[in-house]
Amino acid sequence: MKVVYAKQPFPDEWTSAVFLAGPTPRSEEVQSWRPEAIRLLEAANYDGVVMVPEVEDGEWKSGPDAYMEQVEWERKGLDLCDVVLFWVPRDMATMPGLTTNVEAGLYASSGKCVLGAPDWAKSIRYLEHALGAEKHTTLKATVGATVDRIDTLRGAVKVWDKDALVPGQDGDYSRAVRTGGERAVPLHIWTLKSFQDWYRNMVAAGNRLDDAKLLWHFKMPKAKTVFSWVLWVNVWVEKEQRSKSNEYVFARTDISTVVLWHRPYQGGHHPEFSELLDTEVVLVREFRSPARTPDAMVHELPGGSSLKPGKDPLQVASEEVHEETGLIVAASRFVALGSRQLAATLSSHHSHLFAAELTKGEMAQAKALAEAETVAGVEEDSERTYTEVSTLRQMLDDKFVDWSTLGMVAQALLRGE
Numbered sequence: 483m484k485v486v487y488a489k490q491p492f493p494d495e496w497t498s499a500v501f502l503a504g505p506t507p508r509s510e511e512v513q514s515w516r517p518e519a520i521r522l523l524e525a526a527n528y529d530g531v532v533m534v535p536e537v538e539d540g541e542w543k544s545g546p547d548a549y550m551e552q553v554e555w556e557r558k559g560l561d562l563c564d565v566v567l568f569w570v571p572r573d574m575a576t577m578p579g580l581t582t583n584v585e586a587g588l589y590a591s592s593g594k595c596v597l598g599a600p601d602w603a604k605s606i607r608y609l610e611h612a613l614g615a616e617k618h619t620t621l622k623a624t625v626g627a628t629v630d631r632i633d634t635l636r637g638a639v640k641v642w643d644k645d646a647l648v649p650g651q652d653g654d655y656s657r658a659v660r661t662g663g664e665r666a667v668p669l670h671i672w673t674l675k676s677f678q679d680w681y682r683n684m685v686a687a688g689n690r691l692d693d694a695k696l697l698w699h700f701k702m703p704k705a706k707t708v709f710s711w712v713l714w715v716n717v718w719v720e721k722e723q724r725s726k727s728n729e730y731v732f733a734r735t736d737i738s739t740v741v742l743w744h745r746p747y748q749g750g751h752h753p754e755f756s757e758l759l760d761t762e763v764v765l766v767r768e769f770r771s772p773a774r775t776p777d778a779m780v781h782e783l784p785g786g787s788s789l790k791p792g793k794d795p796l797q798v799a800s801e802e803v804h805e806e807t808g809l810i811v812a813a814s815r816f817v818a819l820g821s822r823q824l825a826a827t828l829s830s831h832h833s834h835l836f837a838a839e840l841t842k843g844e845m846a847q848a849k850a851l852a853e854a855e856t857v858a859g860v861e862e863d864s865e866r867t868y869t870e871v872s873t874l875r876q877m878l879d880d881k882f883v884d885w886s887t888l889g890m891v892a893q894a895l896l897r898g899e
Contacts, residue, residue, distance in 0.1 A: 483524055484531045487538035489555050492562060495661040498530030498632045498669060501563040503586075504570050505579030506536060512576045515569055515621060522625040530632065533559040560589055561695055564635070564669040567628045568613070569621055570599040570606060586612055593670050593699055593708070596631065598624025635669040663716065666694040671711055675791065676733040680830040688720035697730060702789060709789075710734035733830045736821070738799035739785030741837040741894035742811065744845040759875040761895055764840070764848050765883070766806045767868040768859070781870065781882040783890060785833065795821075795834035806867040808851055808858050811838050819893055824886040833886075837894035845871065 484493055500523070502516050516534050523532060535556050542548075560566060566589055572579050589595055590612045598618035599606045610617050618624040636658070660672065671677050684691065693716035702709045711734075716727035742764040747757050763783075770780045784806040788798045800813035816836040824833050840848070851869040859865035874891060877883045883891075 483520075483529055485520060485534060486531060486559075487534050488536055489551055490538070492533075492559065492665070493531055495659050496531045496665060497658055497660070498528075498565075498636060499533060499563040499665070500528070500530065500628055500632070501533040501559050501566050502535065503560070503566050503568045504582050505572060505577035506581075507577060509576070510540075515571055519567070519569065519621060519625060522622055523629065526625060526629045528629050528632070530564075533563055535559070556585075560585060562665050564594060565628050565631055566592070566595045567624060568595060568597045568599075568609070569624055570597070570603055570609065572599065572603040572605060574604055583609070590614070591698070592668070592696060593701065594668055596624060596628045598627075632669065635673055663691040663693045667691075667713065668696055670708060671696060671699065671713065674708055674711070674733075676711070676735055676831065677713075679736075679832075680731060680733060684717065690718040690720070692716045692718050692725065693727070704789070707789065707791075731830055732828060735787040736795070736832045736834065737785050737787045738795045738802060739783045739833045739835050739890060740799050740803050740816065741783055741835070741891055742803070742807075742809070742840050742844075742848070743837065743891075743895060744840045744842065758895055759873065759878075761874050762845055762871055763874065763877070763891055763895075764807060764809070764845075765870040765872055765887075767870050768806075768866065775882050777882070779882075780884075781872075782884070782887050784867075796836065799834070799836045805860060806858050806865075807848065807869045808856060809844065809848060809869075811840070811844070815839075817897075819897060833890065835890050835893060837897070 484496070486492055502519055504515070507514050514536060516536060520532060520534070535552070566585075568582065568586060570579055570582055571577060572582075586595070586609050595613045595615055596618075597609060597613050597615045598621060599609075601619055606617065616627075618627055660667065664672075667677065681691065695714045697712040697714055699711040700709050701707065710732070712730050712732050714730045716725055718725050744762045745753060745757060746760060746762070747753065753761075765781050766784050767779050767781050769778065773780045775781070784803045785799065786802040786806070788801075796813050796816060796818070799816060800811070804810055815838045817838065819835040819837055821832045821834045823830065848869055849871050852871050855868055857866055857868065859867040872880075872883075874895065877888060877891065
């Protein structure tokens with residue numbers, strides 16, 4: 483275990499890091515709780531970094547420069563750490579912890595906080611509400627919850643070799659040791675497949691992550707897993723010999739998407755251009771808040787993602803077709819068309835694309851569902867979908883379908899032609 487005290491440099495690498503946040507004694511007569519927290523962490527066999535916002539020798543320097551150095555060190559440590567351990571033995575006379583309130587507000591939505599406070603601590607209720615966390619009533623329990631969280635996250639870590647990476651290679655595992663700018667990616671983001679799939683390609687291209695800051699993340703309440711996140715990054719672009727630091731990475735779990743199509747013409751020959759334009763495709767109409775279409779709805783291909791890590795994209799595709807349209811199409815009929823980004827300047831996530839040619843009867847069933855305005859989707863997820871049938875010609879003319887959807891339809895319909 484490596485203990486780093488206030489204003490000391492942070493290590494260049496680590497597997498995990500904990501920041502001990504909470505009230506600091508204002509006089510020598512009041513004993514600090516942090517030495518006991520360090521002892522408990524050591525007793526729990528914690529082997530990462532511990533950040534202690536107190537000077538090692540107990541000699542605090544005074545003056546505005548010294549104060550700002552302390553503030554900057556604390557903010558950097560809070561940004562870098564994997565868990566912020568808040569122990570708040572608040573006594574308004576000896577340890578009011580006013581700065582602790584500010585830190586809790588700044589990092590309440592980070593997903594990194596563990597809260598503890600003795601039963602006698604004053605004015606703790608709002609901290610419980612802000613942090614949205616269970617309050618532990620002993621320092622030992624708070625330390626235990628911290629170590630358990632880190633052990634759970636580190637249990638998902640496997641080792642990969644930077645020198646063995648291939649551009650475009652998928653992967654759902656990460657290196658155990660984070661160095662340099664990697665330290666700024668907290669463990670609950672670092673261990674995600676959505677992060678590692680982005681980062682592995684960056685590393686394989688020769689680039690380097692020099693700094694990062696988690697700006698936002700969204701955890702699915704039902705699954706209690708991180709679904710999407712936003713990370714500001716400073717990337718050294720090796721091929722251009724420059725740093726790029728004015729962008730962020732948005733990511734979410736990858737999706738599976740299906741093009742269900744039918745051509746009215748009788749087969750036996752390569753389709754003419756007009757026949758391609760008359761190809762019928764099953765779409766899904768749904769209200770999604772970002773929609774910027776004339777009817778404020780999205781018109782997309784059936785598809786979605788799974789909350790279960792590692793689920794086969796083909797199985798996800800088959801289930802999504804049934805959920806969003808009501809149609810039952812055997813997964814064995816799906817043709818895999820590869821995986822690509824959908825909006826590379828906005829999001830790093832991929833779509834696994836599949837296609838299936840429907841029979842005349844199946845397309846008639848889809849049209850009947852569309853005519854009846856049959857509602858599908860998963861109501862408990864606030865998903866309400868309606869089946870539509872559109873030709874490629876209509877999609878090009880009506881401007882209700884986005885460019886990514888048109889590109890996937892083109893890939894499916896032009897494949898092998």
